[in-house]
Amino acid sequence: MEFELGEDDRLLVDSVAELGRQHIEPHAAAWDEARALPRELSALLREHGLLALRVPAERGGTGLDALASAAVIETLARADASVALTVAAHNLLGAAVSDAEHLVGWGSATQVQMRREGEDVVIDAMCQHALLPTTAGTIVVAGEGLAFAVPRESSGVIADRDETLGMRAADLGPLRLHTVRLPATAELRPFDADAAVAAMLVGLGAIAVGLSSSALLRARDYALQRQQFGQPIATFQAIQWKLADLATGLDAARLMVRKAAATGDPIAAARAAIKAADVAIRGCSEALQIHGGFGYTREYPLERWLRDARFCGLFANHLTTGRTAIAHAIAARFC
Amino acid sequence: MDWTPTAGEREVEQAAARYAREVLAPAAERLDRVGGFPHANVAAAAKAGMLGINVPRALGGREAGPVAYSLAITELAQACAATTVALAVNNMVAEVITTFGNSDQKTEHVPRLTDGTYGVGSFALSEPGAGSDPGGMRARARRSDRGWVIEGSKLWITSATDAGLFVVWVRTSDAPGARGISAFLVRGDAPGVVPGKPEHKMGQNGSTTTALDFNEVEVGPEALLDECNRGFRIAMMALDGGRIGVGSQALGIGLAATEIARRHAIEHPELAGSEAVQWRLADAATTLDAARLLVLQAAWRKREGLAFTREASIAKAFASEKAFAATQRALEVLGELGNTRRTAAERHFRDVRVTMIYEGTSEVQRIVLARGIMRRFGDPA
Numbered sequence: 001m002e003f004e005l006g007e008d009d010r011l012l013v014d015s016v017a018e019l020g021r022q023h024i025e026p027h028a029a030a031w032d033e034a035r036a037l038p039r040e041l042s043a044l045l046r047e048h049g050l051l052a053l054r055v056p057a058e059r060g061g062t063g064l065d066a067l068a069s070a071a072v073i074e075t076l077a078r079a080d081a082s083v084a085l086t087v088a089a090h091n092l093l094g095a096a097v098s099d100a101e102h103l104v105g106w107g108s109a110t111q112v113q114m115r116r117e118g119e120d121v122v123i124d125a126m127c128q129h130a131l132l133p134t135t136a137g138t139i140v141v142a143g144e145g146l147a148f149a150v151p152r153e154s155s156g157v158i159a160d161r162d163e164t165l166g167m168r169a170a171d172l173g174p175l176r177l178h179t180v181r182l183p184a185t186a187e188l189r190p191f192d193a194d195a196a197v198a199a200m201l202v203g204l205g206a207i208a209v210g211l212s213s214s215a216l217l218r219a220r221d222y223a224l225q226r227q228q229f230g231q232p233i234a235t236f237q238a239i240q241w242k243l244a245d246l247a248t249g250l251d252a253a254r255l256m257v258r259k260a261a262a263t264g265d266p267i268a269a270a271r272a273a274i275k276a277a278d279v280a281i282r283g284c285s286e287a288l289q290i291h292g293g294f295g296y297t298r299e300y301p302l303e304r305w306l307r308d309a310r311f312c313g314l315f316a317n318h319l320t321t322g323r324t325a326i327a328h329a330i331a332a333r334f335c
Numbered sequence: 336m337d338w339t340p341t342a343g344e345r346e347v348e349q350a351a352a353r354y355a356r357e358v359l360a361p362a363a364e365r366l367d368r369v370g371g372f373p374h375a376n377v378a379a380a381a382k383a384g385m386l387g388i389n390v391p392r393a394l395g396g397r398e399a400g401p402v403a404y405s406l407a408i409t410e411l412a413q414a415c416a417a418t419t420v421a422l423a424v425n426n427m428v429a430e431v432i433t434t435f436g437n438s439d440q441k442t443e444h445v446p447r448l449t450d451g452t453y454g455v456g457s458f459a460l461s462e463p464g465a466g467s468d469p470g471g472m473r474a475r476a477r478r479s480d481r482g483w484v485i486e487g488s489k490l491w492i493t494s495a496t497d498a499g500l501f502v503v504w505v506r507t508s509d510a511p512g513a514r515g516i517s518a519f520l521v522r523g524d525a526p527g528v529v530p531g532k533p534e535h536k537m538g539q540n541g542s543t544t545t546a547l548d549f550n551e552v553e554v555g556p557e558a559l560l561d562e563c564n565r566g567f568r569i570a571m572m573a574l575d576g577g578r579i580g581v582g583s584q585a586l587g588i589g590l591a592a593t594e595i596a597r598r599h600a601i602e603h604p605e606l607a608g609s610e611a612v613q614w615r616l617a618d619a620a621t622t623l624d625a626a627r628l629l630v631l632q633a634a635w636r637k638r639e640g641l642a643f644t645r646e647a648s649i650a651k652a653f654a655s656e657k658a659f660a661a662t663q664r665a666l667e668v669l670g671e672l673g674n675t676r677r678t679a680a681e682r683h684f685r686d687v688r689v690t691m692i693y694e695g696t697s698e699v700q701r702i703v704l705a706r707g708i709m710r711r712f713g714d715p716a
Contacts, residue, residue, distance in 0.1 A: 129671040165666075165674045165681035172674070228468040238698055281663075288688070292466050292696060293491045296537050296689045303537035303688070310666065310684070311674050318670045324611075 003258035009068035012049075016072050019048055020079025028080035031169035032304050037082060046100065050076070050087050054094030061095065066199070070206040070261040074254075077210025081308035082169035084210060088203030089131040092196060093140060097149050097188065102137025105130060105152070106200070107175045109143030114187075121187055123148055123180045129318070130175035133159035140188070140196075141177060147191035148182065156180035166311030168304075194266045201269035201316060205257035208276035208312040211305050212250045212283045218302065219243060219287035222294075233290070242286045249279035267329040273316035274326070280309035338631040344403040347388060351407035354383035359414035366417060366541030367682050370533070372497040373541050374454075376418040377425075381451030385411070385422055390429045394441060395449035401576070405583040405634040409627075412587025413594075416686040417541030419587070420693075421455050421494045423580040428456030428502055431573050432520070435561040444500055444520060453499025453523070459489040459547050460504050460570055466491075467699045469570060470512040474505040474549060476519060482555040485519060485527075489547040491693070495530040496543040499523045502573070503549065508564050518566035519558045527552035538685030575644050577694045578651035579637065582630040585651075585690035586623060589658030592683035593619045596665035599678070606668065615664040623661055626654035645707050652700035655690035662687050 005013065023044060031037055045051050053069045055061020064072065069091065077084035090104045097104055107127030114123050125141050133139060139150050139157075150157060157180055161173040220243055223234035233239050256272035288295035288302040295302040340348065358379045366373055380386055388404040390396025397403070404426060411419040429448040432440055447453045465471040474487020485505055492501075501521045508515035521528060531546035561569060597616055600606040607613075633646035662684045666673030673680055691697050 129674075162674075163676040165676075165684065167674075227464070228466065228471065230471075236698075238701070285659075285688075289691060289696065289698075293461070293689075293692055296692055298535035298537065303685075306688070307537075307685075310663070314666060314669075314671050314674050317667065 003067065003255065003262060005068055005071055009064065009071065012062070012064070012068070013071050013075050016048065016050070016075045017078070019044070020076055024076070024079035024083055028082075028169075029298065029301065029304065031080065031082065033298070035163065035168045037086065037169050037171075041083070042103065045083075045087060051090055051103075052098055052100055053087070053091040055098045056095060059095065060100065061098070066202065066261040066264060067258060070202050070257055073203050073206040074210040074213075074257070077207040078214045080169070081207050081211055081305070081311075082167045084207045085167050085170045085203075086132065088200070088207065090136075092199050092203070094199070097138065097140055099138055103132050103135055105132030105136030105139035105171075105175075106196075107131070107133065107139055107141045109141050109177075112141070112143040112146050114146055114148075116184070117181070119184055120181050121148070121184050123150070123177050123182065125177040127175040129162075129315075130159070130173060132171045133173050133175040134161045135171045139175060141175070142188075142191065142193055142196060145193070147188040147193065147196075148186050149188060150177060150180060150182065150186065154180050154182060164311070166307035166309070166314075168307070195264065198260070198264060198266040198269040201266075201273035202257060202261045204312050204316045205253065205260065205269070205273040205276035208273070208280035208309060208316075209250065209254045209257055211280045211309045211312070212246065212253060212276070215280070215284045215287035215302070215305055216243065216246045216250055219246070219290045223290055239290060242290060246279070246283040246286060249283060253279045267326060270316075270325050273312070277309065277313035277316045281306070281313050284309045338402070338628070338635045340402055340406060343399060344406060347384075347397060347399045347403035348406035348410055350383060351385060351410035354379065354385060355411050355414035358383070359411060359418055363415040363417075363541070364679065364682070366415065367538075368540070370540040370543075372454075372494060372543050373415075373418045373421060374497070376415070376541075377421060377455055378451060380418075380422050381449075386425050386451060386455075387429045387445070387449030388426055390426070390433055390445060390449055394429070394433060394445035396429065396433075396445070401579060401634040401637040402631065405579055405630055408580050408583035409587040409590070409630075412584040413591040415541060416584060416588050416683075417539040419584050420539060420542045423577070423584060424457055424493045425455040427573055427577050427580065428458060428500065430576060431502060431569060432560070434572065435518070435569050436520075439557065440520060440560065448500065454497045455494045456500045456502070457492055457494045457498035457523075458573060459492050459495070459501045460573075461491045462488060463490050463546075467696060469504070470516075470567070472504065472506060472516065474503070476505045476507050476517065476554075479553065481553060483519065483553070483558060485521065485549040485552040485554065487549050489549070491534075491544055492530070492547040493542060493544055495545040495547045496533060497523070501528070501547070502560065502569075504566055504570055505549075507566075510564065513567040515564050516567045516570070517563050518560040518569045519554060520560055521549075521552060521554055521558060525552055525554065537688055538682065539689055571644075574694060575647045576637070578647040578700075579630060579633050579643075581690050581694045582626065582633070582647070582650040582654035585655040585658035585687055586626050586630055588683050588687040588690070589619070589623050589626070589654075589661040592662040592665035592680045592687070593623065595678050595680045595683075596668035599669055599672070612668050615668055619661040619664050622657035626650070626657050629653050645704065648695070648700040648703045651690075651694065652697045652704075655687070656697060659687050659691060
């Protein structure tokens with residue numbers, strides 16, 4: 001299987017890395033503290049084609065395939081996971097639901113009811129944990145085989161924003177549709193819910209890989225520089241093994257995410273997201289530990305990365321109802 | 336082996352539980368948001384008798400012993416880990432002065448620590464370049480006509496913004512490493528004692544942690560605690576006792592997070608019926624029970640006057656790591672809800688993480704343990 005990016009994609013990823021270094025990473029701590037991303041960020045993302053990752057070039061989009069798209073998300077996550085999550089959510093449905101002007105959000109609904117009234121549909125739905133519920137222009141609400149593109153300004157859309165542990169700068173919270181009347185065209189048909197979930201899981205996996213990779217580099221640099229007992233702590237085997245384990249997990253997770261992106265297989269996506277999140281949680285925690293007391297302070301990014309990684313784990317498990325989907329797939333194949 | 340707490344120890348545990356329920360719990364979420372030193376909680380702790388649990392009655396303490404102390408800390412930490420650390424350090428400062436102080440020092444300082452006159456007491460040991468390796472410290476005290484002049488910078492000082500008394504470790508000779516270190520008692524309001532700005536931390540926001548500068552701080556000869564150049568063993572004794580405290584605290588945080596998850600699961604039948612949920616709770620129960628026994632083992636040995644350095648290290652490393660894991664399992668039971676502030680589990684997750692770091696990281700505990708273990712192998716007797 002070939003997971004290498006082409007020349008054009010690699011250049012794009014490099015430019016996203018530069019964007020991250022220049023304009024995102026320096027502000028990540030402040031955005032986390034403020035529990036919000038600045039409005040101007042959308043314009044910056046749009047300018048760099050990040051709000052139309054999967055839209056074909058002939059329609060004015062960036063025209064990336066899933067593999068390159070995952071690489072872009074991973075790269076953004078190295079600068080700030082909340083931004084990467086926002087971009088991943090926005091691009092979730094690729095060209096099917098795209099908006100160059102406003103963000104597109106996502107909500108998995110636990111209960112959905114729809115009735116037709118003439119040319120309209122009237123929807124009731126509840127999403128406990130939606131993505132971008134208060135800042136998106138349009139929110140795709142999906143559940144029970146139905147999916148709708150809901151303009152947030154529609155009457156009856158009640159969105160709230162949670163205070164969160166991880167991804168504090170991202171817009172996350174409950175979304176309720178209370179007898180929202182929309183034209184029938186708002187219903188997305190056909191809608192491949194599995195593909196949407198798979199895309200989200202690949203995005204989460206890519207974010208987790210980005211976090212692991214940041215944690216590894218930062219911990220390595222610190223371990224080489226920090227002296228205790230008259231020597232750099234990187235000379236202690238216990239520290240070396242932490243770094244070795246993180247590097248090993250990072251390689252495995254990145255390969256799994258790329259395989260899932262390249263194949264589009266929902267089960268591969270679940271495996272990748274869960275593995276990548278596990279590696280990131282452990283890796284960010286160990287990187288924090290290597291930094292000692294400094295790692296626990298918010299002067300350093302380690303504690304934020306750990307919180308962000310924790311979100312990836314919680315969200316990935318929910319999307320696939322934990323490891324259940326993987327287990328069912330295994331049973332179907334081998335039993 | 337019988338670590339069953341005595342009736343007196345249970346009484347202290349119950350008093351701690353009452354104070355935790357009535358004072359700490361209602362304020363915990365707000366304290367986490369607002370941050371800063373928990374003045375009201377500390378004032379109430381003096382009334383509840385939580386400032387000198389293992390300190391003689393004659394000096395204003397409860398004289399309830401290390402097991403009672405451990406049980407109380409676990410109760411407090413279930414409600415508010417941040418206040419707990421300020422109280423725990425105060426308890427240890429009072430203990431250290433009771434153990435190493437002369438009679439003047441004891442009567443001068445310990446009653447003020449146990450009745451809240453000092454606010455709280457604090458230890459000043461770590462430095463920017465001397466964390467896991469306190470022997471690498473650079474702060475110094477030099478002799479003067481009137482006693483000593485202390486000069487240097489400390490880091491990670493709990494409650495430094497508001498502490499009325501510090502036990503400060505500094506170099507008093509050029510001997511390398513741990514030798515040539517002495518401990519001094521320095522008032523928080525002494526000229527030249529300057530706390531830095533509180534660190535912004537992942538959690539335990541309701542306790543302040545700052546740098547602490549000593550700029551030509553003049554103290555009298557009576558400030559020297561125990562003998563000159565023999566202060567390092569005082570630090571080690573303080574850390575041994577402190578580790579029982581941190582282990583007990585971590586246990587409390589882990590229990591609190593697990594209880595939130597358990598209640599949530601019971602309210603949601605689809606969760607309560609899931610093995611993924613059940614096993615997470617079963618694992619938490621197993622590891623936290625083990626942590627409880629290890630913490631009690633260390634506290635019991637201390638109570639009985641037995642060596643407990645090894646047991647305190649084991650208890651601290653195990654309890655902090657297992658409590659962190661239990662807190663993570665609790666978040667997983669809650670699912671995406673665990674990522675929100677709709678429950679206190681997210682605060683417990685942020686609060687518990689530092690228990691694997693302060694009072695000696697997990698790595699330092701393993702260094703301490705391995706040193707003892709290898710020595711034992713080397714000496715067949």
